[in-house]
Amino acid sequence: MYELPIGPDKPLLSGGGLLKNNIDGGWQVSAILQYQSGVPFGVTASGNPLNNGFNRANVLPGIKPVISWKNVDRTDSGGNPLPVLNPNAFSDPGPWVPGNAPRELESLRLPPTSNENIALAKKFFLGDRVHAELRIEFFDLFNRVIRACMPDTNVSDGAFGLAPQQCQSNLPRQGQAYFRMSF
Numbered sequence: 001m002y003e004l005p006i007g008p009d010k011p012l013l014s015g016g017g018l019l020k021n022n023i024d025g026g027w028q029v030s031a032i033l034q035y036q037s038g039v040p041f042g043v044t045a046s047g048n049p050l051n052n053g054f055n056r057a058n059v060l061p062g063i064k065p066v067i068s069w070k071n072v073d074r075t076d077s078g079g080n081p082l083p084v085l086n087p088n089a090f091s092d093p094g095p096w097v098p099g100n101a102p103r104e105l106e107s108l109r110l111p112p113t114s115n116e117n118i119a120l121a122k123k124f125f126l127g128d129r130v131h132a133e134l135r136i137e138f139f140d141l142f143n144r145v146i147r148a149c150m151p152d153t154n155v156s157d158g159a160f161g162l163a164p165q166q167c168q169s170n171l172p173r174q175g176q177a178y179f180r181m182s183f
Helices: 018-024
Strands: 027-036 105-109 113-125 131-139 174-182
Touching: none
Parallel strands: none
Antiparallel strands: 027 113, 113 131, 131 174
């Protein structure tokens, strides 16, 4: 929370009576800004050759693993969802053969995310013992729709590479306001 340097006992606009001081002073602003690069992930396959509960897929060299993150929530002319991951870049090693894919692939990352939460507050001084505060808060201020939902990463599934339909990995913009009096 940062209190702006205006109003009574502040460097700017400090003179005046009670009305002017209540209009000019007591302003506060705060923000939580989050910017994250995409999280890496890996590709799995069916089977359990090492008795560890999972298997990794085989990575085929020279083939780009991601088709496009813009395919999330898109369909072809037949109404079928478009894949995000390229099924031709991976293969199923079989149920008893360990795959050659690492745990996470650097080339496979969820899209980056960004979020801004902003608050503006105004304090009012109504006497020695009576104070009031009006606070307005916005979450996801710029209302960015982030479609960073994890696609199906099991190369053995028929839905491999498809992201969930109606995908939004963040909440839409929300706002709230409250007024509080202390005496």
